[in-house]
Amino acid sequence: MAKVTIDDITIEVPDGTSILQAARMIDEQHGTHIAPPTMCYYSKLETSGGYCRTCIVSVTQGSEKDPRPMPKPVASCRTNVMDGMVVKNTTSPELLEARAGVVEFLLANHPLDCPICDQAGECHLQDLSYENGKEETRYEFNRRRFDPIDIGPYVKLHMNRCILCYRCVKVCDQLTDKRVHGVINRGDHSEISTYIEKAIDNDFSGNIIDVCPVGALTDRTFRFKSRVWYTNPVDAHRGCEKCSGKVRLWMKGDEVLRVTARKDQWGEAEQFICNTCRFDKKKTSDWTIEGPTKVNHHSVIAQNHDDLRKLQVGVKKQIHQLDGVKSELGKGPLDPNNI
Amino acid sequence: MERKLLLANDHIEGIHTLDVYRKHNGYTSLEKAFKTMKPDDVLEEVKKSGLRGRGGAGFPTGMKWSFLAKPEGVPRYLVCNADESEPGTFKDRYLIEHLPHLLIEGMIISSYALGANISYIYVRGEYYYLITILEKAIKEAYAAGLLGKNILGSGFDHDMYVQPGAGAYICGEETALLESLEGKRGNPRIKPPFPAVAGLWGCPTVVNNVETIAAVVPIIKDGGDAYAKIGIGKSTGTKLVSASGHINKPGVYEIEMGITVEDFIYADAFCGGIRNGKKLKAVVAGGSSVPILPAELILKTAAGEPRLMSYESLSDGGFATGTMMGSGGFIVMDEDTSVVKNLFTFARFYHHESCGQCSPCREGTGWMEKILKKFISGKATMADIDLLWDIQSKIEGKTICPLGDAAAWPVASAIRHFRSEFEEYVKHPESIHDVKHYFRLNNLEIQNA
Numbered sequence: 001m002a003k004v005t006i007d008d009i010t011i012e013v014p015d016g017t018s019i020l021q022a023a024r025m026i027d028e029q030h031g032t033h034i035a036p037p038t039m040c041y042y043s044k045l046e047t048s049g050g051y052c053r054t055c056i057v058s059v060t061q062g063s064e065k066d067p068r069p070m071p072k073p074v075a076s077c078r079t080n081v082m083d084g085m086v087v088k089n090t091t092s093p094e095l096l097e098a099r100a101g102v103v104e105f106l107l108a109n110h111p112l113d114c115p116i117c118d119q120a121g122e123c124h125l126q127d128l129s130y131e132n133g134k135e136e137t138r139y140e141f142n143r144r145r146f147d148p149i150d151i152g153p154y155v156k157l158h159m160n161r162c163i164l165c166y167r168c169v170k171v172c173d174q175l176t177d178k179r180v181h182g183v184i185n186r187g188d189h190s191e192i193s194t195y196i197e198k199a200i201d202n203d204f205s206g207n208i209i210d211v212c213p214v215g216a217l218t219d220r221t222f223r224f225k226s227r228v229w230y231t232n233p234v235d236a237h238r239g240c241e242k243c244s245g246k247v248r249l250w251m252k253g254d255e256v257l258r259v260t261a262r263k264d265q266w267g268e269a270e271q272f273i274c275n276t277c278r279f280d281k282k283k284t285s286d287w288t289i290e291g292p293t294k295v296n297h298h299s300v301i302a303q304n305h306d307d308l309r310k311l312q313v314g315v316k317k318q319i320h321q322l323d324g325v326k327s328e329l330g331k332g333p334l335d336p337n338n339i
Numbered sequence: 340m341e342r343k344l345l346l347a348n349d350h351i352e353g354i355h356t357l358d359v360y361r362k363h364n365g366y367t368s369l370e371k372a373f374k375t376m377k378p379d380d381v382l383e384e385v386k387k388s389g390l391r392g393r394g395g396a397g398f399p400t401g402m403k404w405s406f407l408a409k410p411e412g413v414p415r416y417l418v419c420n421a422d423e424s425e426p427g428t429f430k431d432r433y434l435i436e437h438l439p440h441l442l443i444e445g446m447i448i449s450s451y452a453l454g455a456n457i458s459y460i461y462v463r464g465e466y467y468y469l470i471t472i473l474e475k476a477i478k479e480a481y482a483a484g485l486l487g488k489n490i491l492g493s494g495f496d497h498d499m500y501v502q503p504g505a506g507a508y509i510c511g512e513e514t515a516l517l518e519s520l521e522g523k524r525g526n527p528r529i530k531p532p533f534p535a536v537a538g539l540w541g542c543p544t545v546v547n548n549v550e551t552i553a554a555v556v557p558i559i560k561d562g563g564d565a566y567a568k569i570g571i572g573k574s575t576g577t578k579l580v581s582a583s584g585h586i587n588k589p590g591v592y593e594i595e596m597g598i599t600v601e602d603f604i605y606a607d608a609f610c611g612g613i614r615n616g617k618k619l620k621a622v623v624a625g626g627s628s629v630p631i632l633p634a635e636l637i638l639k640t641a642a643g644e645p646r647l648m649s650y651e652s653l654s655d656g657g658f659a660t661g662t663m664m665g666s667g668g669f670i671v672m673d674e675d676t677s678v679v680k681n682l683f684t685f686a687r688f689y690h691h692e693s694c695g696q697c698s699p700c701r702e703g704t705g706w707m708e709k710i711l712k713k714f715i716s717g718k719a720t721m722a723d724i725d726l727l728w729d730i731q732s733k734i735e736g737k738t739i740c741p742l743g744d745a746a747a748w749p750v751a752s753a754i755r756h757f758r759s760e761f762e763e764y765v766k767h768p769e770s771i772h773d774v775k776h777y778f779r780l781n782n783l784e785i786q787n788a
Binding site for chain 1: 507509524529692694695698699702703705709733737738739
């Protein structure tokens with residue numbers, strides 16, 4: 001076990017825990033907001049993290065044995081805690097300034113086309129720049145431009161929006177059996193691509209949409225159907241032989257507009273889902289509805305999401321059938337009278 | 340003072356062949372090491388010699404070797420970094436071209452000390468002709484029983500391979516080099532783990548510069564103590580310096596550490612003074628990434644001491660008034676040189692060579708290049724100088740590998756020491772075509788101060 005102090009809060013964590021994980025543990029225990037933001041780290045993907053540099057923290061004391069501070073800010077997602085380590089994140093103005101610099105770099109070549117981007121409203125880059133960035137950009141040059149391409153029948157790639165977090169590369173590497181997806185070229189010409197623009201054809205390829213923190217990879221079956229904050233997220237499941245079948249449905253009225261994995265409080269998929277669940281099962285009758293998703297009040301999605309009241313008749317009917325049946329999550333019986 | 344340990348025989352005809360090399364005492368260090376020394380003795384001599392990495396960072400080689408993990412049943416590797424791509428540095432190319440057997444001898448001795456049965460020489464893609472030279476030399480060494488099974492009856496087996504890169508500056512970074520060597524995209528790895536623990540194919544690996552490995556040969560020949568006596572302070576031995584720019588005699592020079600910079604620039608044995616009798620304006624002392632220094636600071640430290648060609652003296656005064664030894668790429672600029680134009684060239688290089696893995700370097704290098712382009716096309720404003728300063732400060736120290744720092748330092752030092760030149764470009768865009776104009780202006784300012 002190692003004792004680590006982050007922003008004046010001390011916690012004891014197992015050896016080998018990263019600073020980021022320790023900070024998240026503190027937030028979960030104390031309800032604080034000291035965990036550094038992440039754009040490329042994904043706890044479910046091995047070797048992810050270290051690229052975007054938004055999670056940098058300053059280590060003011062290396063460890064109990066060697067109290068020297070670390071000379072440079074370190075990526076908290078890829079640096080493990082040491083016993084007696086002291087870390088500053090939100091309490092260091094210099095660090096916050098450095099992070100604002102990273103945000104500016106990430107936005108330098110970003111097209112800022114949020115008004116026409118499907119990801120707007122659930123985009124991590126939007127959150128990051130609101131919370132950690134500056135109001136204005138100082139970048140005055142033409143932004144780099146790529147043409148959007150279709151990688152397979154389900155996924156659209158807008159390279160302009162990409163921040164090169166490598167998450168989708170890791171998904172294709174670790175989740176799917178054939179690696180046809182990677183990064184070509186280098187520097188700010190780097191480009192996510194498939195081998196000679198080959199379509200990604202794999203049962204779990206749709207997960208690259210979920211892990212993408214920005215609007216670079218979007219769901220072609222959902223594109224331009226609705227802004228996400230006009231849809232209602234509902235947790236649902238079905239018996240699926242390929243994946244857990246536990247998903248989130250994004251509904252408008254009776255219609256299932258989109259299916260995604262369920263995301264935890266850190267924006268990560270709880271369980272990856274298969275393409276059949278994601279792209280083919282777009283009818284309410286395909287799913288067993290568990291109930292509305294709890295939406296964080298910080299999210300713009302919360303603007304249009306107040307419990308089940310907005311759900312339309314068909315869904316209410318299904319929930320009615322569930323009456324008295326314990327849901328899988330153990331939430332207890334749902335009483336339609338309370339809806 | 341000129342002192343030749345590595346390049347003593349480089350003028351001899353046919354020295355690149357094994358026969359001629361052996362005639363001039365080649366492979367005697369190898370025989371000495373294999374017949375009279377244990378691997379640990381070799382390591383001990385290297386430690387005693389105080390040899391420091393010649394690739395740029397100057398980390399003590401003996402210490403780096405002693406960090407090598409030695410788990411049972413896991414192979415260890417020695418990798419020679421011949422991906423010399425730093426603008427202004429061309430010493431490794433010279434060494435391999437003329438003395439390939441010196442490198443190979445150093446490689447075998449080092450591998451013996453490290454217990455590495457396989458070694459790789461990773462050669463920069465643009466140096467394709469060196470690959471032929473090295474492969475020929477390696478073939479000769481195999482034929483003479485200096486490579487292969489049971490070398491010189493010692494029971495030590497060793498195989499050596501040459502691997503060309505595909506032309507990327509970033510593959511000179513040791514972990515990017517290992518990725519490239521493994522056949523992957525040359526992106527630097529996140530450290531830790533360091534290559535000494537998990538390097539090539541996840542096995543303990545030592546990555547050393549060509550010159551570092553070659554220096555092992557004289558160390559074993561004369562002993563670590565004798566080597567440590569050469570040089571000054573912690574900068575022991577000799578150093579190959581690639582001198583280029585506006586000097587009378589550009590080329591690769593082997594110097595004993597501790598000679599003065601003034602000597603090196605003006606002595607006939609070395610650079611032979613500034614070309615066409617012009618005045619010295621600035622020097623980039625260790626390859627394009629190290630801070631540029633104006634004439635007064637490169638010749639004398641801030642304290643007024645003469646500056647010496649050594650790790651300590653060149654970095655005296657930190658980055659405020661000092662620079663770094665780096666890889667020994669000594670670029671001299673005369674009074675007619677535009678620091679801003681030169682900086683634009685450097686910035687363009689770093690933009691081109693950034694691997695694109697982490698965001699500050701990927702986006703920042705291109706941004707700096709674009710702003711510098713504004714300066715040399717007469718469109719910049721005063722605010723751009725501060726913006727440039729701010730961008731470099733946000734890249735430095737925030738990236739995975741040192742390429743971000745390497746891109747930031749030249750910009751920072753140019754603004755620190757030559758701010759008036761940037762201002763001149765803003766105030767009088769026409770001076771972009773008349774470089775003498777602002778140097779005269781600079782000189783006046785220095786005299787008035």
